[in-house]
Amino acid sequence: LNTLVFIESNASGATTPASLSAITAATQLGKPVTALVVGSNADSIAPQASKAGVSKVLVAKDAKYDHYLAEEVAPLVENIIKESGYTHFITPASSVGKSVLPRVAASLDVQPISDIVKIVNENTFVRPIYAGNALATVKSKDSIILASVRASAFAPVATSGSAAPIEEVSTVDTDNRTEFVSEELVSDGFDLSSSKIVVAGGRGLKNKATFDELMNPLASKLKAAIGASRAAVDSGFCDNSLQIGQTGKIIAPELYIGVGISGAIQHLAGMKDSKTIVAINKDPDAPIFNVADIGLVGDLNEVIPELTKKL
Amino acid sequence: MSSTKLRILVPVKRVIDFAIKPRINKAQTGVETKGVKFSINPFCDIALEESVRIKENSKDLVEKIHAVSIGPSKAKDVLRTALAKGADTSTLVDVGEQEVEPLQVAKMLKKLVERENSNLVILGKQAIDDDSNQTGQILAGLLKWPQATNAFKVELDGESVAVTREVDEGVETVKAKLPLIITTDLRLNEPRYASLQNIMKAKKKPLETLKAADLGIEIENRLETLKVEEPPARSAGVKVETVDELISKLKELKAI
Numbered sequence: 001l002n003t004l005v006f007i008e009s010n011a012s013g014a015t016t017p018a019s020l021s022a023i024t025a026a027t028q029l030g031k032p033v034t035a036l037v038v039g040s041n042a043d044s045i046a047p048q049a050s051k052a053g054v055s056k057v058l059v060a061k062d063a064k065y066d067h068y069l070a071e072e073v074a075p076l077v078e079n080i081i082k083e084s085g086y087t088h089f090i091t092p093a094s095s096v097g098k099s100v101l102p103r104v105a106a107s108l109d110v111q112p113i114s115d116i117v118k119i120v121n122e123n124t125f126v127r128p129i130y131a132g133n134a135l136a137t138v139k140s141k142d143s144i145i146l147a148s149v150r151a152s153a154f155a156p157v158a159t160s161g162s163a164a165p166i167e168e169v170s171t172v173d174t175d176n177r178t179e180f181v182s183e184e185l186v187s188d189g190f191d192l193s194s195s196k197i198v199v200a201g202g203r204g205l206k207n208k209a210t211f212d213e214l215m216n217p218l219a220s221k222l223k224a225a226i227g228a229s230r231a232a233v234d235s236g237f238c239d240n241s242l243q244i245g246q247t248g249k250i251i252a253p254e255l256y257i258g259v260g261i262s263g264a265i266q267h268l269a270g271m272k273d274s275k276t277i278v279a280i281n282k283d284p285d286a287p288i289f290n291v292a293d294i295g296l297v298g299d300l301n302e303v304i305p306e307l308t309k310k311l
Numbered sequence: 312m313s314s315t316k317l318r319i320l321v322p323v324k325r326v327i328d329f330a331i332k333p334r335i336n337k338a339q340t341g342v343e344t345k346g347v348k349f350s351i352n353p354f355c356d357i358a359l360e361e362s363v364r365i366k367e368n369s370k371d372l373v374e375k376i377h378a379v380s381i382g383p384s385k386a387k388d389v390l391r392t393a394l395a396k397g398a399d400t401s402t403l404v405d406v407g408e409q410e411v412e413p414l415q416v417a418k419m420l421k422k423l424v425e426r427e428n429s430n431l432v433i434l435g436k437q438a439i440d441d442d443s444n445q446t447g448q449i450l451a452g453l454l455k456w457p458q459a460t461n462a463f464k465v466e467l468d469g470e471s472v473a474v475t476r477e478v479d480e481g482v483e484t485v486k487a488k489l490p491l492i493i494t495t496d497l498r499l500n501e502p503r504y505a506s507l508q509n510i511m512k513a514k515k516k517p518l519e520t521l522k523a524a525d526l527g528i529e530i531e532n533r534l535e536t537l538k539v540e541e542p543p544a545r546s547a548g549v550k551v552e553t554v555d556e557l558i559s560k561l562k563e564l565k566a567i
Contacts, residue, residue, distance in 0.1 A: 011480070067483070070448065070458055095478040099460050102413070102445040106452025111414040111533035114443045124537065129441055130333045134342060137538040178457040181473065183483035193479050222567070240498050241477075246329060246439060247353055247497055255566045265332045272545060276566040278557070293548035294560050306554045311567065 020156030152252030195225035204260020263288025354435025363397035
């Protein structure tokens with residue numbers, strides 16, 4: 001039994017925290033872990049990955065893997081699994097992992113397991129369903145296990161161990177017809193999905209002007225990403241890319257501050273795994289206070305500027 | 312402009328309505344479905360809307376929109392909705408009350424793609440019940456077609472389709488020629504409501520019912536659900552009166 005883990009790098013050429021969480025999960029399976037790094041900068045990522053408690057790093061250095069197109073990466077993974085007899089393939093539940101893993105599953109005839117939050121044993125896992133309103137324990141009958149890992153459930157592994165050997169693997173020819181055109185990454189670096197602090201605004205902010213006026217300074221003071229409730233998005237206070245919740249983004253930052261958010265079910269589903277939850281709302285009966293670690297009942301127009309000033 | 316006609320397949324899933332908080336059954340085997348409102352999966356609704364918009368924007372380009380649902384006989388309701396919103400024809404693969412995993416769904420969809428001679432499949436990125444986010448990618452893998460997941464914008468230019476995708480750190484654009492699989496994300500469009508007139512008209516549109524066996528598929532789920540339980544509840548913390556107290560509490564919790 002051997003586990004293969006897919007490692008992603010970010011724009012600045014470091015392994016992503018979500019990949020390091022995937023290694024933590026893979027290690028819990030109790031078998032030797034091999035990390036796979038791909039792309040034209042794979043050589044520079046490999047040394048970091050090799051110190052993450054793995055027994056080996058495989059490197060597929062080729063520019064055709066640069067944007068992690070599933071059409072290229074999946075055949076490579078399939079080939080490695082078949083040739084070396086891996087029993088488990090783990091990816092972060094990132095947009096790349098979600099795109100690649102099921103495509104690998106198609107060619108191996110395996111039912112993948114998405115977004116695992118706990119490993120019970122080598123073929124039994126816990127994963128959230130219904131936007132985290134329930135946790136399902138599932139046991140796989142497949143002979144190869146394919147799973148993606150929800151990063152917030154596993155602490156990233158440290159990359160300070162002794163270096164494991166690094167090996168090159170041969171790339172695989174495909175008939176890929178998909179072409180990468182361009183990308184536009186969020187410029188401020190405070191991406192909602194990965195930011196350590198999130199400040200989220202709701203209907204209580206009344207209008208777009210107040211949303212911007214109160215939320216932007218608070219966010220920049222805390223170096224936080226800005227999010228919103230569905231109600232705020234529907235009311236046009238902000239772009240719907242900011243929506244946190246069942247149909248929006250699911251987040252689990254270190255600190256979440258909800259401003260004028262009542263706490264509808266869909267919104268709670270998207271943020272209730274945050275480490276510390278702060279709720280600021282003028283309605284003392286708002287449901288968000290039931291999940292908040294710290295609640296403050298008050299007028300946003302006074303509380304938020306004061307908070308921003310004193311932080 | 313190329314003369315290739317689009318034959319779009321849109322799978323739609325019947326799920327517990329997104330506004331309802333699911334309750335776990337006493338036996339801890341799943342969620343309570345009795346007396347619960349079901350609707351079309353929101354992401355499937357977005358996929359359907361996108362298909363209908365493509366047809367409305369370039370009528371001559373689209374030969375047909377075929378909606379498919381795999382589920383219980385009650386899933387006819389979501390197909391009627393799909394027909395009312397603009398699908399032309401539809402198929403229900405009646406699997407009874409059995410849950411069907413994404414790999415099995417994708418195998419059935421592959422058969423339907425082949426039968427309908429579809430060259431574009433637009434489907435939701437995930438269903439809001441099992442939250443798997445797999446079916447589109449597995450289908451693409453089975454068919455060996457290009458896949459563009461989490462679509463935020465879809466632009467057709469003859470046989471070439473450019474899809475801007477939501478990714479963790481922003482958006483990226485990929486391009487491929489037909490045939491192609493697209494999965495839809497939240498921001499792609501806002502689905503319409505079906506008018507009463509169209510709901511009446513939809514009753515005359517084709518809705519065939521098949522069994523999995525009619526497609527040559529024997530459903531073979533791979534995952535056994537051992538238990539379904541409530542996530543650990545978060546207990547309410549403290550209420551503070553002033554901003555100063557809030558800040559000192561945050562410091563105490565080492566949150567700032």
